[in-house]
Amino acid sequence: MKIELTGRTALVSGSTKGIGRAIAAGLARAGARTVVNGRSEAGVRSTVEELRAEIPGADLAGVAADLGTAAGADALAERVPAVDILVNNLGIFGPRPVLEIDDDEWRRYFEVNVLSGVRLTRLYMPGMMERGWGRVQFIASDSAVVTPEEMVHYGMSKTALLAVSRGYAKAAAGTGVTVNTVMAGPTHTEGVEDFVAELVGGDLPWDDAQRRFMAEHRPQSLLRRLIEPDEIANMVVYLGSDLGSATTGGAVRVDGGYIDAILP
Template identity: 60%
Template sequence: MHIDLTGRTALVTGSTSGIGHAIATAFARAGARVVVNGRDEKRTDEAAARIRAETGNPEVHPVAADVGTEEGAEALIAAEPDVDILVNNAGIFAATPVFEIPDEEWLRYFEVNVLSGVRLARHHTPRMVGRGWGRVVFVSSESAVHPSTEMVHYSMTKTAQLAISRGIAQAVPATGVTVNSVLPGPTLTPGVEKFIADRVGPGVPFEEAERRFIAEERPTSLLGRLARPEEVADLVLYVSSEQASATTGAALRVDGGVIPTLIP
């Protein structure tokens, strides 16, 4: 399957590293004009430069803005008021015992992981409808369906994304705009690498730490390893393409079989 996004503009939030960076790179390879977003201007500029160098696509543009705040979301919208593809990838996670999570942390996770995508989708989706074509993708998680005991607040936000993406899809039927969520499983990103190292303990080679984490904390994995960001990006690229025109309102798994259910 050849996916060509020439002439499309794609915005990927939280794309300076990890899954977001892999998604932005995949879009650039497919010929899209890509907007790279992160909170730090230097890191965002560097990420965009890496993608330009790696893909040979000069149309990769950095916009530094903290989409976890109302002001940051507004700044990003002002910088890029019209996009064809919106990927709500920005998010935070950390392991905290559920009874020790204070109110402000619940609210912070909701604002960064959920409201960031709501604010951007609220602006961009109607404009996509007006143009007759668009793709909105929420990067959720297997934790949306199979909550992580060690980070219930994170799981809560990922479940919320499923309801929001489905609800927005229902609000724009038969318009040429599709809205979906993608559910990665444990994926080898810098944040997850640190997360696993912290849980397994110091002095353990990462390959062994990865094996222990999957065996002990994600034993339902059929993949038997962490996914790679590029593997998640491939699904996001597809669902953002013309070829995925009949896929909307869906929760699409790229979880390595971690979720022990048939649907989603």
């Protein structure tokens, strides 16, 4: 299969590193004009420069905006008034005993992990529907259906995305716009390296720390290793193309078999 996105404009929220960066790179390689987003001007500029060096001829732009706020979303929409492929990737995570999570922390996780995508979809999906083509994706995780004891607030936010994306898919029915959630399994990112160190200790060599983390904290994984960000990006690029036209309203798993269920 050849995925061709030339002529499409894609926006990936929270894409200066990790899964978001890999998704932006994958969309750019497929020919899409790809907008990189992060909160820091320097971080966005650096990522765009890196990607241009990695992908000769890539059509890339960058917009710094804090999409965890309504003002940030509006500022981005002023700079980028229309997109064809929206990937709501922005998210935060971190371990915290559930009885120690205060109201402000609950609100922060909902604001960043859920409302950021809700706002962008509300801004961009009507234009997609008018044009008769569009792709909206929310990046969730296995935590959407396997609530992690050490991150209940994070799991809550990812569960919410399943309902949000299904609802938007219904709103877009018959318009040529698809809406899906991609549920990523335990993935090897910079942030996850720090998370693994918190849980198993920072003195172990990375390969040993990863094996211990998977054995002790993610034993359900059938892959028995962390997923690489490019492996998540491959699914997002497919769903963002014409080839994914019949997949909508779905919770698509790229979880390494972590979720122990036939359906989500």
